[in-house]
Amino acid sequence: MTAVLVVDDDTYLLRALRITLQAHGYDVVAAPDGRSALLAAQQQPPALVILDLGLPDMDGSAVIRKLRGWSSVPILVLSARHGSEDKVQALDAGADDYLTKPFGLDELLARLRALLRRSAEAEPPALITTEAFTVDLGKRRVLRDGQDIRLTPTEWKMLEVLVRNPEKLVTQQQLLSEVWGPAYAKETNYLRVYMAQLRRKLEPEATPRHLITEAGIGYRFLP
Amino acid sequence: MTAVLVVDDDTYLLRALRITLQAHGYDVVAAPDGRSALLAAQQQPPALVILDLGLPDMDGSAVIRKLRGWSSVPILVLSARHGSEDKVQALDAGADDYLTKPFGLDELLARLRALLRRSAEAEPPALITTEAFTVDLGKRRVLRDGQDIRLTPTEWKMLEVLVRNPEKLVTQQQLLSEVWGPAYAKETNYLRVYMAQLRRKLEPEATPRHLITEAGIGYRFLP
DNA sequence: GCCCGGCGTCAAGGATTCGTCAAGATCCCC
DNA sequence: GGGGATCTTGACGAATCCTTGACGCCGGGC
Numbered sequence: 001m002t003a004v005l006v007v008d009d010d011t012y013l014l015r016a017l018r019i020t021l022q023a024h025g026y027d028v029v030a031a032p033d034g035r036s037a038l039l040a041a042q043q044q045p046p047a048l049v050i051l052d053l054g055l056p057d058m059d060g061s062a063v064i065r066k067l068r069g070w071s072s073v074p075i076l077v078l079s080a081r082h083g084s085e086d087k088v089q090a091l092d093a094g095a096d097d098y099l100t101k102p103f104g105l106d107e108l109l110a111r112l113r114a115l116l117r118r119s120a121e122a123e124p125p126a127l128i129t130t131e132a133f134t135v136d137l138g139k140r141r142v143l144r145d146g147q148d149i150r151l152t153p154t155e156w157k158m159l160e161v162l163v164r165n166p167e168k169l170v171t172q173q174q175l176l177s178e179v180w181g182p183a184y185a186k187e188t189n190y191l192r193v194y195m196a197q198l199r200r201k202l203e204p205e206a207t208p209r210h211l212i213t214e215a216g217i218g219y220r221f222l223p
Numbered sequence: 224m225t226a227v228l229v230v231d232d233d234t235y236l237l238r239a240l241r242i243t244l245q246a247h248g249y250d251v252v253a254a255p256d257g258r259s260a261l262l263a264a265q266q267q268p269p270a271l272v273i274l275d276l277g278l279p280d281m282d283g284s285a286v287i288r289k290l291r292g293w294s295s296v297p298i299l300v301l302s303a304r305h306g307s308e309d310k311v312q313a314l315d316a317g318a319d320d321y322l323t324k325p326f327g328l329d330e331l332l333a334r335l336r337a338l339l340r341r342s343a344e345a346e347p348p349a350l351i352t353t354e355a356f357t358v359d360l361g362k363r364r365v366l367r368d369g370q371d372i373r374l375t376p377t378e379w380k381m382l383e384v385l386v387r388n389p390e391k392l393v394t395q396q397q398l399l400s401e402v403w404g405p406a407y408a409k410e411t412n413y414l415r416v417y418m419a420q421l422r423r424k425l426e427p428e429a430t431p432r433h434l435i436t437e438a439g440i441g442y443r444f445l446p
Numbered sequence: 447g448c449c450c451g452g453c454g455t456c457a458a459g460g461a462t463t464c465g466t467c468a469a470g471a472t473c474c475c476c
Numbered sequence: 477g478g479g480g481a482t483c484t485t486g487a488c489g490a491a492t493c494c495t496t497g498a499c500g501c502c503g504g505g506c
Contacts, residue, residue, distance in 0.1 A: 084327035091333040096341065097320060098334070104307035110314035111321070118319060118341055121295065152482055169363035189485075192464060199465095215463060215492055216376040217363075375493060411452085412496075419454060438452065438503090 001027040002116065005046040007037040007063070008078070009056050017050070020105050034058040038066055045139065046073060048116060050108075051095070053079040053086060061093040068094035069153045070140050074115040078103075128163050130210050130223050133202050135163050142202065149201050154179060158194050159202075162211065162221040171218040195219065224250040225339065228269035230260040230286070231301070232279050240273065243328050257281040261289055269296060271339055273331075274318070276302040276309060283309075284316040291317035297338040301326070351386050353433050353446050356425050358386050365425065372424050377402060381417050382425075385434065385444040394441040418442065 004026045008014050018028045029046060031037035034055045041049065049067070053060030064075060075095045079086055087098045096118075097111050126138035133144040140156060142149045151159065157179045162170055173185045180190065199208055212220045227249045231237050241251045252269060254260035257278045264272065272290070276283030287298055300318045302309055310321045319341075320334050349360040356367040363379065365372040374382065380402045385393055396408045403413065422431055435443045 084330040087327075087330045088333040091330075091337045094340075096337055098330075104310075107307040107310045107314075110311040114314045114319055117317075154483070167362050167364065187484090188463085190483090192466085193484085196465060196467095213464070214363075214373075214376075217379075220364075377494070410495095413494090415453060415455085416495085419456095422454095436453075 001025065002048070003027040003029060003044065003046040004112075005029045005031065005037065005041055005049045007031045007034070007049065007055070008052040009033060009054070010052065013052075016105075020109070024109060032056075034060075034063040034066075037063060041067060041071060041073070045071065047119070048112065049073055049075045050112075051075055051077050053077060053081070053090065061089050064090060064093040064095050070156065072137075072140075074119050076108075076111060076115060128166065128223060132204050132210060135159065137163065144202065144204075151198075151201065155194055155198055155201070158191075159198055162219060166221055166223055169214055169218055169220045173218075175218060191219070224248065225271070226250040226252060226267065226269040227335075228252045228254065228260065228264055228272045230254045230257070230272065230278070231275040232256060232277070233275065236275075239328075243332070247332060255279075257283075257286040260286060264290060264294060264296070268294065270342070271335065272296055272298045273335075274298055274300050276300060276304070276313060284312050287313060287316040287318050295342075297342050299331075299334060299338060351389070351446065355427050355433060358382065360386070367425065367427075374421075374424065378417055378421055378424070381414075382421055385442060389444055389446055392437055392441055392443050396441075398441065414442070 002025070004021055006014060006017050006021070006028060008017070008030075009032045014030055014032075018030065021028050029040055029044065031040045034057050037049075037051070040046075051060060051063060055063065060077065060079070064077075067073070067075065074097075076097045076099065077087075077090045077095045078099050078101060079090075080101045082100055090098055096115055099108060099111065126136065128135045128137070133142055133149070135142050137160065142151060142159070158175060161175055161178045172188050172191055175191060176184045176187060180187065184190070195211065195213070199211055203209065203211060210222050212222060214220055225248070227244055229237060229240050229244070229251060231240070231253075232255045237253055237255075241253065244251050252263055252267065254263045257280050260272075260274070260278075263269075274283060274286060278286065283300065283302070287300075290296070290298065297320075298318045299320045299322065300310075300313045301322050301324060302313070303324045305323055313321055319338055322331060322334065351358040351360065356365055356372070358365050360383065365374060365382070381398060384398055384401045395411050395414055398414060399407045399410060403410065407413070418434065418436070422434055426432065426434060433445050435445060437443055
């Protein structure tokens with residue numbers, strides 16, 4: 001069943017959402033604040049997150065950014081504010097949709113279907129395997145000899161960009177702007193440091209076979 | 224550049240959108256009705272579609288369904304109606320987002336960014352094949368007997384210029400200015416050195432069959 | 447047959463870039 | 477606040493790449 005994580009401190013709204021969603025065949029997990037939401041998302045990864053911006057413990061955009069640090073689950077944001085600044089902020093933080101209260105439950109359900117449809121399309125190539133290691137893009141995990149390897153958020157993002165473009169040359173600027181942001185296009189130092197860490201964790205032999213460097217241009221992932 | 228197809232019969236709004244989008248680095252294609260929109264989407268596939276539901280010739284949801292018949296391009300719907308039925312209908316027809324007029328341009332841009340972020344798509348293959356080797360322009364790669372050949376940045380640029388002009392004569396000045404810059408138009412030495420390296424890496428036989436020199440003029444690539 | 451310009455070849459040097467390491471700085475959870 | 481993990485930053489040899497000059501070959505013109 002499709003699991004939906006609902007993050008809201010409004011007990012009444014939470015109840016209404018739970019009943020409606022369950023009636024439409026979704027599996028509902030609830031969290032009243034940002035911390036418990038992040039915890040719940042980690043312990044049982046949902047297919048979608050419905051997030052109220054007005055949380056008691058932390059800023060909504062902060063929750064989105066933290067979640068995006070290790071998950072690519074679709075996020076639908078709820079808010080009572082009509083101002084567009086909040087919307088822009090939330091969407092740029094990594095949210096996928098934004099709904100202003102009050103809203104119709106049928107609209108919520110329709111947007112939810114649209115988001116799930118999209119993420120289902122993007123799903124297929126979720127598992128990439130090489131002789132040395134296996135990358136699970138959906139679960140954000142890397143396995144090597146059955147053991148799962150611990151990667152830091154930055155290491156993961158970098159590996160993800162490379163793995164999503166198999167055999168393709170990824171430019172240094174492309175990597176830097178996707179992992180650190182467009183403003184870091186000159187910091188090729190970072191690439192060398194993190195590539196070394198990735199290789200130390202993933203490449204069994206001394207000479208890299210899957211994470212190849214193309215001198216002067218960028219890097220390339222070979223399955 | 225990112226191409227956006229804007230479908231709207233409101234001339235004023237169209238102008239505003241075109242100016243704003245172009246100012247943010249998007250390439251705008253406009254269509255005033257459903258028929259021309261579908262045609263335009265087919266002829267030059269955009270990275271995203273902004274669709275006004277109130278079209279003169281056909282129902283908005285019908286346009287979405289037709290488009291979805293052969294394309295998975297993200298669709299952002301605009302509408303003046305506040306009723307939720309239209310939203311549900313459009314979203315379930317295959318739209319990805321829905322914005323009610325009047326809306327803020329910064330919110331539109333933010334939603335647009337969120338949609339484009341989601342659709343990380345693959346580019347066309349762009350393969351050029353000869354008897355001896357295969358050039359993959361998209362992945363920036365050269366294959367020979369299944370093995371991939373390692374080229375330096377300069378070698379690659381030179382090969383790329385030649386391969387993008389198959390069977391055509393590329394003059395020395397053209398090559399030099401595209402690879403090294405216009406200031407190097409006299410350094411024909413470079414061409415000889417790098418052409419020799421390319422041939423050693425790509426041509427199986429002693430006499431070149433694909434990288435031909437036209438004495439006194441330039442070089443030519445034969446597939 | 448001789449001269450000469452354009453081309454292919456080679457190798458050395460100098461310039462860039464890369465891998466590596468380790469020491470701060472920063473963030474985050476307890 | 478304290479401690480651990482993570483992220484920056486700088487420096488250094490090592491590897492790679494680019495530039496440069498010299499040399500021989502070939503073909504056309506005289």
